[in-house]
Amino acid sequence: MFESKSGVLLIAGLTFFGFAFLSNAVVPALMYADLPEKTAEELVNPQLRYQFEELGRRFPDAFVAAFGEPPTSGDVEGWWNARAAEALREGRDLYVGEGCWHCHSQFVRPVSNEEQRWGPVARSWEYQNELQRPVLFGTRRVGPDLSREAGRRGSDWHAVHLFDPTLTSTKSPMPAYPWMFDGSPDKPKREALALITYIQWLGSWLESYPLYESYTPAPIPREGLLEEHNGQ
Numbered sequence: 001m002f003e004s005k006s007g008v009l010l011i012a013g014l015t016f017f018g019f020a021f022l023s024n025a026v027v028p029a030l031m032y033a034d035l036p037e038k039t040a041e042e043l044v045n046p047q048l049r050y051q052f053e054e055l056g057r058r059f060p061d062a063f064v065a066a067f068g069e070p071p072t073s074g075d076v077e078g079w080w081n082a083r084a085a086e087a088l089r090e091g092r093d094l095y096v097g098e099g100c101w102h103c104h105s106q107f108v109r110p111v112s113n114e115e116q117r118w119g120p121v122a123r124s125w126e127y128q129n130e131l132q133r134p135v136l137f138g139t140r141r142v143g144p145d146l147s148r149e150a151g152r153r154g155s156d157w158h159a160v161h162l163f164d165p166t167l168t169s170t171k172s173p174m175p176a177y178p179w180m181f182d183g184s185p186d187k188p189k190r191e192a193l194a195l196i197t198y199i200q201w202l203g204s205w206l207e208s209y210p211l212y213e214s215y216t217p218a219p220i221p222r223e224g225l226l227e228e229h230n231g232q
């Protein structure tokens with residue numbers, strides 16, 4: 001057997017499979033075995049907070065209907081963080097439920113200069129959290145990779161795109177999600193707000209990300225959330 005060509009190929013094949021399993025599964029698993037898995041609460045970062053608050057300013061009525069009136073005193077910071085974490089979890093569930101992962105990967109691969117198109121190559125620690133259970137690497141890319149999507153587009157763009165992708169991207173094969181809205185893209189329901197929050201989170205954890213560097217979450221101009229909208 002070992003002298004035959006097919007025998008050599010079989011042994012080589014099994015050996016390479018062994019190496020791949022070792023380097024792609026065993027080594028990363030051991031490297032992060034002691035790293036605790038982050039909860040959604042721990043995943044709320046300043047960039048995400050900025051995007052979440054911005055949803056509140058952009059769609060005040062829809063936001064208050066979905067998440068309640070933001071407090072003006074007491075643990076304001078805690079309230080925003082808790083709602084943002086809630087939205088992240090719900091957004092993730094919608095992403096899974098709607099099969100977004102059938103068409104979008106969340107993994108920038110170290111091949112084909114992918115980092116030039118999407119940003120830094122994905123590292124294993126990025127998946128060490130509750131929202132990546134199960135991991136949403138995805139295998140198909142009918143649409144672009146989304147793991148560096150945070151801040152790439154404004155949330156109003158996402159609202160219009162989710163409402164009807166062909167409004168922003170001619171001939172887009174992406175399905176429309178009008179049921180996430182109360183009739184028009186400027187009236188997002190809780191579902192759309194949660195999903196947009198989740199999209200705006202993807203990649204926001206990268207320190208090298210140049211977006212909103214100077215943003216710190218407090219103090220928040222809470223009064224004015226609705227006034228600003230009503231032009232008062």
Ligand code: HEC
Nearest residue numbers: 098099100102103142143144152165169172173174175199
């Ligand atoms: C049938 C495949 C398909 C499904 C399912 C799908 N998409 Fe897409 N998506 C695409 C394609 C193709 C594009 C590129 C054209 C466009 O912008 O619509 C895209 C674009 C996007 C973009 C814009 C990326 C960028 O910055 O250019 C986002 C964000 C997005 N999709 C999110 C989602 C979410 C969230 C879901 C699930 C609710 C979803 N997609 C479901 C195919 C799909």
